[in-house]
Structures are given as C-alpha cells and as structure tokens.
Amino acid sequence: MSWTPAEMMTVAAARALSNHDVCFVGIGLPSAACNLARLTHAPGLTLIYESGTIATKPTVLPLSIGDGELCETALTTVPVPEMFRYWLQGGRISVGFLSGAQVDRYGNLNSTVIGPYAHPKVRLPGGGGAPEIASSCGEIFIVMRQGKRTFVNEVDFVTSLGHGHTGTERKSLGVKTKGPSLIVTDLCLMRRDPEMGEFVVVSLHPQVTREQVQEQTGWPVRFAAQVDETPAPSEAELAALRELNERTARAHGNAPAA
Amino acid sequence: MTIFAHTGDEVRRGAKFMGLSEAIAEFVHDGDTIAMEGFTHLIPFAAGHEVIRQGKRDLTLMRMTPDILYDQVIGMGLARKLIFSWGGNPGVGSLHRFRDAVENAWPQPLEISEHSHAAMANAYDAGAAGLPCAVFRGYLGSDLAQVNPDIKFIDCPFTGEKLACVPANRPDVAIIHAQRADREGNVQIEGIVGVQKTAVMAAGRSIVTVEEIVDQLPNGRDGSVILPSWIINAVVLVPGGAKPSYAHGFYDRDNAFYLGWEEISRDRDKFAQWMKTNVLDAGAAS
Numbered sequence: 001m002s003w004t005p006a007e008m009m010t011v012a013a014a015r016a017l018s019n020h021d022v023c024f025v026g027i028g029l030p031s032a033a034c035n036l037a038r039l040t041h042a043p044g045l046t047l048i049y050e051s052g053t054i055a056t057k058p059t060v061l062p063l064s065i066g067d068g069e070l071c072e073t074a075l076t077t078v079p080v081p082e083m084f085r086y087w088l089q090g091g092r093i094s095v096g097f098l099s100g101a102q103v104d105r106y107g108n109l110n111s112t113v114i115g116p117y118a119h120p121k122v123r124l125p126g127g128g129g130a131p132e133i134a135s136s137c138g139e140i141f142i143v144m145r146q147g148k149r150t151f152v153n154e155v156d157f158v159t160s161l162g163h164g165h166t167g168t169e170r171k172s173l174g175v176k177t178k179g180p181s182l183i184v185t186d187l188c189l190m191r192r193d194p195e196m197g198e199f200v201v202v203s204l205h206p207q208v209t210r211e212q213v214q215e216q217t218g219w220p221v222r223f224a225a226q227v228d229e230t231p232a233p234s235e236a237e238l239a240a241l242r243e244l245n246e247r248t249a250r251a252h253g254n255a256p257a258a
Numbered sequence: 259m260t261i262f263a264h265t266g267d268e269v270r271r272g273a274k275f276m277g278l279s280e281a282i283a284e285f286v287h288d289g290d291t292i293a294m295e296g297f298t299h300l301i302p303f304a305a306g307h308e309v310i311r312q313g314k315r316d317l318t319l320m321r322m323t324p325d326i327l328y329d330q331v332i333g334m335g336l337a338r339k340l341i342f343s344w345g346g347n348p349g350v351g352s353l354h355r356f357r358d359a360v361e362n363a364w365p366q367p368l369e370i371s372e373h374s375h376a377a378m379a380n381a382y383d384a385g386a387a388g389l390p391c392a393v394f395r396g397y398l399g400s401d402l403a404q405v406n407p408d409i410k411f412i413d414c415p416f417t418g419e420k421l422a423c424v425p426a427n428r429p430d431v432a433i434i435h436a437q438r439a440d441r442e443g444n445v446q447i448e449g450i451v452g453v454q455k456t457a458v459m460a461a462g463r464s465i466v467t468v469e470e471i472v473d474q475l476p477n478g479r480d481g482s483v484i485l486p487s488w489i490i491n492a493v494v495l496v497p498g499g500a501k502p503s504y505a506h507g508f509y510d511r512d513n514a515f516y517l518g519w520e521e522i523s524r525d526r527d528k529f530a531q532w533m534k535t536n537v538l539d540a541g542a543a544s
Contacts, residue, residue, distance in 0.1 A: 027348070050375060051297050051450045052481070063513065064348030066298020066323075068506055071449045077481035080297060080322070080453040081383040084376045089395055108399075112372070117405045123360040125352070128323075128344030131400045132376035161399025173398050174420055252349075252513055 003233050005186035006145070008205050010036060010241055011233040013097070013143045013184040019044035021094045024133055026050075027065050029143045030097030032244070033184075035061060039240045048087060050129040052078045060251040061244065069251075084129075088136045096137030098130055098180075099144050102155045105198040105219050107142060107162025107180030109134070110155035117157060127159045134160035139178040146185035152218040167197020187213050189230060196222065203228040273443030273490040278467065279542040281492040282308045285463045286431055291318040291341075293382075293429040293461060294327060297452030298348055298511075301503035302435040303327055304496045304543035305467050309433075310334055311538060320429050322378045322453060326502070326519050329353040330537070332368060333529050339369040341427070343378045350516050354523040364526065371408050374400070377424045382453050384426035385460030396422040432461035435500045436485075437507060438475065439468045443487030446475045449506025451483045458485060467496040469508050496543045 003011075013033035017023060019042045025034045035058065038045045046055050051066040055075035062070050071077045078087070087093060100109035101124050111130060115121030134140055140162075144150055162180045163170055170179050183190040183199050187208045190199040200222040201213060206229060214221050233241075276284070286292060286309055294302050294309075306327040309317075319337045321328055324345040331337055333355030345356050359368035373381070376396045384392035393412065403409045403422075410423045434454040436447040445466050447454055458464045466485065471493075475484065487493070499505075502512035522532045 051299075051452065053450065063511075064298045066348070066450050066452070068299070068449065068504055068510065071299075071481065071506060077450055079451050079455060079483070080375070081379040081456050084379040085383070085394070088376065112402070117401075120361060123357045125346035126342065126344045126372060127374045127400070127402060129375040131374040131402060132394075132396045135398045136395065158399065158401040164399055169399060175398050 001235060001238065003238055005205070007238065007241060008230070008233060009143065009145070009184055009186040011237045012189060012205070012230055013141065014040065014237070016141055016182055016184065017042050017045055017095065022046040022048065022092060024048050024050065024088065024093045024096040024137055026097055026099060026130070027062070029099055031061050032241070033143060034097060035244060036237070036241050039244065040237055048093065050080070050083060052080055052083045054078060054087070060248040063252055084132065088132060091136065093136065094138040096133040096140050098133060098140055098142050098160060100130070100159065102150055102152050103142060103144055103183070104152055104155050104162070106164060106167040107140070107183065107192065107199060108155050108158045108164065109142070109160040109162060110157045112157040112159045114156050130160040134162070134179070135175050135177060137177060140180040141182045141184065142180050143184045146187045146213070146216040148216060148218050151216065163192065163197055187216060193222070193224070198222065200224050201227060203230045205230045206232050273466070273487040273493045275443065276492045276494055277542070278305065278308050278494050278496055278544045279312070281465050281494050282312055282314070285465055285491055286312070286314050288314055289316045290314070290430040291320055293320040293427070293432045293457045295321060295432065295434055295452060295454050295457040296500070296503060297323060297450055299450040299452060299503065300435045300447070300454065300500050300505055301325060301327055302433045302467055302499060303501060303503065304499040305433045305435070305465060305494070306331065307537045307540070308542050310336065310533070311542065320427060322375055324353065324356060326353070326516065329355040329523060330533060332356055332359050333365070333523070334533060335365040337368060338366070339371065341371045341373070343373045343375045347516060347519060350520055355529060358526070372402060372406055373409070373424065374402065377409070377422065378427065379453055381424050381427040382456040382460050385428040386456045389426055391423050391425055393421050393423050427460055429457065429461045431463045431465070432457045433465045433467070434458060435467045435496070435505070437468065437505060438470045438472050439466065439493045440472055440475050443490060443493045444475060445485040445487070445490060445493065447483045447485070449481055451481050455483050455485060459489060463491045464489070465492045465494065466490050467494045467499040469497050469499065469505055471495055494544060499543060
C-alpha cells in the first residue's frame with residue numbers, strides 16, 4: 001500500500017480533529033482534512049464554513065466555500081454577519097484550520113502580498129476570514145505543503161496573527177485564544193514549543209529525513225528532543241480519502257479541490 | 259427606498275418593476291459607491307454587465323469577495339477604488355485584471371481599502387443599522403491595520419478592551435440577485451444568503467434582479483430571507499441573472515466558465531475582445 005505526500009498530509013491533519021470539535025473550515029487542504037475526519041474517526045465533528053453553513057455534511061469537497069452542496073447538507077444556513085459575530089466572535093468555534101502563501105516559525109500567516117504592500121510583486125487574494133479566524137477560534141491548525149518559498153524566515157506581510165514576531169505576543173496584544181498549536185505539512189508535524197515560542201518538528205512522516213525537512217524550510221528548523229514517526233495512513237483512511245477525491249472529481253468534472 | 263429617519267429622506271411605498279437597462283440607467287450613477295454582493299452564490303452578473311455596458315465610471319466598488327464580475331469591471335477601467343476582503347477566482351486561482359490593476363495600474367490606478375471578512379460583514383451590519391461605524395474584536399496582530407487608515411482601534415468605555423473600529427459600509431447603490439419576488443415586489447432569497455440582505459439595507463438605493471415573479475412567496479425554505487418591497491427601489495425579472503454563478507433551486511455554477519476565465523483574463527487583449535463580444539455588443543438581459 002503506497003500513498004502520496006499529499007495524502008499523508010491530509011490524513012495527519014484529519015487525525016488532529018475529534019468528535020467534540022466545532023471546526024471552521026477554510027477551502028483547499030483544510031476542507032479535505034475536515035471532511036475526511038468526519039467520514040472516518042470523527043463522525044460527530046461539526047463543520048462550519050464562513051459562507052454561513054452550519055453543521056454541513058458535504059459528500060464531495062466544495063470548490064469554494066459558497067458551494068450549494070454546503071447549504072443543501074447543512075443543518076441551517078445563516079447570513080454572513082451572523083456567522084462572523086455570533087459564531088466566530090461569540091467564541092463558538094473550537095478549532096480553525098488555516099493555510100496561506102507564507103508561514104513563519106511562529107505560525108504567522110501571509111495571504112496578502114509578496115513584496116511591499118504599496119507595490120507588490122504579487123498581489124494575493126487577501127485575508128478573507130483568516131485574520132479573525134486566527135484570533136477568535138479556540139485554537140488553530142495550519143496545513144500547508146512545505147517548501148522554502150512558503151516556509152519563510154519572515155513573512156512579507158502578517159495577514160493572520162500566529163504568535164507574533166517574537167513568538168510570545170498574543171498575550172501582550174490581549175488575545176485570549178490559544179492560536180496556532182499544530183502545523184501539518186507533507187513532510188512532518190510541528191508543534192509549538194512553549195519555551196522557545198517557535199514551532200519545532202515533533203514527528204517525521206515515514207521515509208522523510210531531517211535533512212529533507214531543513215531543505216524545505218527557510219529558517220533553521222528545530223527538532224523536539226523526541227521526534228516520532230507519523231503513523232502511516234491506514235487502509236481505511238486512504239480508502240475514505242481516495243473515495244472522497246474521486247466523488248469530488250466526478251462531481252466537478254476536474255481535479256479535486258485539495 | 260429605505261427610510262432614513264435621521265436624514266429625512268422621503269419614503270416610497272413598494273418597489274418599481276422595471277427593465278434591466280432602465281433600472282441601471284436610473285439608479286446607478288457615475289462616481290457611485292456600488293455593492294454588487296454575492297458570496298459565490300447569486301452573483302448579479304446580468305446586472306453587473308449592464309453597468310459595464312452603460313459605461314458607468316469612476317466607481318468605488320464594494321464587495322466582500324470580488325470575483326469574475328468585479329475583475330471585469332476593473333479590467334474595463336470603470337473602477338477608481340475597491341473596498342474588499344478577499345479577491346480571487348474560487349477553486350481556480352487569481353483575478354488577473356484585479357492583479358494587473360494593483361501591480362501595474364492597468365488600465366488605470368486602483369485605490370484599495372483592504373479589510374477582513376469580519377470587518378466588511380460588521381461594516382455592512384453597521385450601515386444597515388444606521389450607525390457611522392462598526393465595532394468588533396478584530397485585526398489583532400494583523401498588518402492590515404498598518405496599511406489601511408480606515409482601520410482604527412478604540413477602548414471599550416466600560417471594560418477597556420481594545421476593539422477594532424471601521425467606517426460603516428453605506429454604498430450609494432446595492433445590486434443583488436434573488437430567487438423570486440411576488441407581485442408586490444417582496445423579494446425572497448434562499449440558500450447561501452451571504453451578506454445580501456444587509457447590503458441592501460445599508461444602501462441608499464437598491465436593485466434586485468430575480469429568477470421569477472410569483473403570486474405568493476413560499477414559506478420556510480433553505481435559509482429563506484424576505485426583503486419587503488418598500489426597502490427596494492427596483493425589482494427586475496432576469497431569469498439566469500446570476501450565470502455563470504449559481505442560483506439555489508435554479509441552476510448550478512458553470513465551473514467550466516470559471517476555469518476558462520483564467521485563460522481569457524490573463525491577456526489584456528484577449529480580455530478586451532471577450533468583453534466586447536460577450537458584454538458590450540450583447541444586449542441587456544431584459
């Protein structure tokens with residue numbers, strides 16, 4: 001049984017969610033992970049998309065957060081102002097899944113610009129829900145493919161606060177939530193070291209070496225005192241994920257969203 | 259028309275039923291701040307194309323999620339400013355005309371006031387509620403607060419908590435697409451209702467295009483939201499008015515179009531040719 005790095009990443013991210021979670025889902029990799037979790041070990045997981053769909057149970061991955069399938073399979077659909085005020089700001093979301101164009105060692109995310117803001121080299125889509133998802137959810141999981149251009153020493157712009165420029169700024173900014181606690185990549189798992197304030201590698205995916213991880217990281221990456229091997233995807237996890245992706249490809253007539 | 263008690267604007271009972279070109283001609287003016295809202299769903303393409311066709315210019319575009327429609331308005335040189343929180347082609351990639359305007363000032367410079375979704379949603383809510391600004395817990399630790407002078411912070415006068423404050427969204431005109439209206443012009447929106455009701459109620463004038471006109475609005479359907487006719491200026495029958503986006507209960511999203519837009523819009527000349535053939539030279543939808 002073999003799997004791709006992307007599949008390992010999605011499975012690892014899905015495992016982080018539990019039945020008790022109320023999860024705010026971003027599009028792309030987070031969406032695949034959240035739906036896989038709901039289809040496997042966490043059937044009680046509650047999914048919420050920022051388009052206003054509450055407790056949604058899509059059978060295919062949506063192309064966008066506003067897809068009709070999300071509304072059709074939801075318990076209810078609320079207007080967007082209610083979503084951001086009562087549900088997100090009101091503290092009803094236990095975990096938010098975020099991604100971005102760039103991330104740094106403190107989990108700060110950039111989805112705004114590459115280059116200076118006034119004259120960007122690349123104008124990215126922007127923050128969307130992310131800035132307040134980052135500060136209002138109980139905690140944040142980040143899922144991103146690892147590469148030197150994405151895992152950078154310093155993000156060009158802080159769209160969404162992780163742990164700030166020194167790794168300890170949430171408290172001084174008056175932010176009461178936990179912030180990013182886990183980064184899942186196609187190579188490894190990282191968790192925040194409370195003393196150092198930065199994310200360190202706690203688990204390497206099967207066949208991945210420390211050198212590979214460092215090659216794909218733009219800062220001198222640290223490893224935990226004890227580094228585990230991420231359990232390989234099980235047959236059941238892989239089957240569920242592949243079926244989900246196949247259903248999605250058939251429904252959209254093109255490559256799946258994740 | 260909305261009743262603004264504090265401004266003394268006159269009240270008119272009941273929306274007018276009109277043709278699309280008539281409605282755009284009467285209610286959209288050069289220099290307007292215009293919100294054509296839709297959160298992936300019910301995006302008012304037909305109305306937006308008529309705005310382009312009539313050459314309404316110098317517009318301040320307002321939208322939480324600028325999409326292909328806004329890419330088109332920007333690419334046609336009709337926008338001088340964009341107020342937004344996320345601008346992309348969902349599931350596909352970038353908005354190339356938006357990026358060309360920001361990165362290269364093509365076809366003309368585009369001023370941007372960039373926010374987060376939470377800010378825009380709160381700002382529309384404040385606008386609908388007749389307030390000058392919105393207060394919410396946001397922008398903590400985000401660089402957006404450093405680049406947008408419309409993002410300020412205040413201290414709660416009771417608890418001292420630092421909260422974000424942005425100006426209320428009060429567009430001159432809002433345009434949305436909905437499933438149906440009854441014969442009096444009461445409108446029903448179903449499915450992902452997004453920020454549409456709030457945007458209409460925050461706007462000075464509003465146009466609603468609809469898929470159908472019915473004798474009676476059906477009860478209690480998915481996310482159903484009713485806009486009473488007297489808060490709307492114009493109701494326009496435009497079946498298919500959200501295409502290529504989707505209308506819950508009527509048609510699916512034309513994913514092939516969204517994918518195809520990537521190639522059409524990458525190139526300035528290809529874009530201009532497509533717009534001429536498919537928008538400028540096409541007639542109004544109704």
